[in-house]
Amino acid sequence: MSHPILTIWKKELTDTVRDKRTLASTIILPLVLMPALFIGISKFSTWQVKQLTEKEITVAVSDQAGSLGDWLTTQDPKIKLERTAEPLIEVVRDKKADVALDVAADWPAQVAAGTPTEVTVITNSTNTDSSAAAGRVSATLNVFNQQQAVGRLAAAGLSPTILTSFVPKTEDVASAQEQAGFGMGFILPLFIIMWAVTGGQTIAIDASAGERERKTIEALLLTPVSRFTLVAGKFLAVATGAMLSVIISITSMTWASKYMTEMINSTTTTGTSASLGVSSMTGTSGFNMDFNLDARTIVILLFVSVILVALFSAGNLAIAIFAKNYKEAQSYIGPMYLVVILPVVFVNSLPSAGDHLWTFAVPIVNAVVLFKEVLVGNVIWSHIIITTLTLLVTSLLAMWGAARIYRREDVIFTD
């Protein structure tokens, strides 16, 4: 004969496993969403970069451009030249060409004399293709400038190196693993908290508002089981679901990062910069994806996640019982996610969030800062202890609050 807490826990989990809606939000979503987001956005960015660099662009020029147009096509074979007598501005406006190049008729003489000549790249900033084409044409014109400069220096008997005094070089003391952890520190804490909040929500709703909607709550309250036991069993089920979501999201994300590493390595060897997507996602440049979680990091992440999950599970359960049905519960619980995640996003973007000890005494915020620290291999025990104690106290208060709410007749028996 098992303890009533375990009986309730088992029943709630059986209910969960048999409910497609709960199963989807607790297991399938964190399993699929993480890699889909991670890999999908990156692949999309890579594809976009490829599109921008390899797509054929049309450049309109007047007769005044002379050989400059032909020179452009020799530098970038994907440039298609459109010689026209129409006003160049109209050509771009009417999308007959992506960009146009307006240059004075005497540019060859000016260049020969070493006098700077204005070249206007006419573009339409409301057209993405036009903006991208303008960038490519400008970059190609810079090549022209460099070639001219090298030629002029050579003519004067000077080496092009005369223009350079310092060659800046950067040496990073962070290991590849630390760099990867730093990048992951922007994403992983967010997702851990996201799944700690949302992973158990459907179970919480089903176990509380669902009981009221199905009219099973009274039969349950009639059993010789204390309200605390009842709440504890349900809490355990909600926490199990949420923790499962967190573990799945960490696992799938680790897998996705490994997949990304392989993808970046293979595309880098083929000469395409594939790291743009990841960089833009993480806000870092040169983001290293060589990401492995060591045992100590995993233990700390999971340990803190368990307490976070306890906090959010109790909160979800306490809020959901106020609702009379599933739909109402969703509208009550929905804002909880925003209330939690917005400050987390804010703190996550602060570079010096972990510099002050007090940040580790602020529930939820402390977990984010701690996760970031741990992911770069920075294990500071005082931070871990303060975070743990703060979260534990908050979680216990939330559980106590949930148990009290379940004792309230006006909440349980409101029709």
Added chain:
Amino acid sequence: MIAVTTSKLSKRFKTIDALKNLSLKIEDGQIFGLLGPNGAGKTTAIRLIATTLSATSGSATVAGHDIATDAMAVRRAIGVLNAEIGLYIRLTGRENLAYFGQLYGLDKATIDRRIKELDQWLELGPRILDQRAGSFSTGMKQKLAIARSVIHDPRIIILDEPTSGLDVLAAQTVLQFMKEARDQGKLVIFSTHQMDDAERLCDRVAIIHKGRLIATGNVDELKQQAKASSLAEAFLTLVNKTS
């Protein structure tokens, strides 16, 4: 033997007296009708006796256990069937029964034995026991809800408006169940506003109106008291007198 006693049992919700000074003594082996119009206080009385609500004042004992100090023992002694049939739709009938059996502290062997007994008594059959409750008809749900309320073989069975919203066949199952429970020596407290059912089944009745007990006795006594030919007529006369 006295199974339930209440003494000046009262419940106040903010400014409303849902139940005021209810004093009753109810013996075993009978069907006791708790009659009253909707909102009279019947459900409140049942919830107080069943310990899901706490009394504002007064006291009650159920099977010798005080509702205020020994709620768990009270709950073990009673089985309650509510008006609204609530079942776990993703669990089979057997799982529904086993879950409540476990919560009542029964071991697996006892649960299995009780399910067998209830299967024979209520003719649950494999359709109810082995399929998920979500696919059940109202009648099947009602049978399962009855079985659930007595899975722990309680001495006292309380039914709160058990036939409201049921079709004739499903209602008949409930009424038959009450008779058989009484024949087994149990006390059945039957809360209803359906006077015909009450007149046919109840050995004794109590009429509650606006949270107060206005009459108690057997059906004939109440009819005589109100000089009425039926319980329904007696009920109306007594209720109107106090309004």
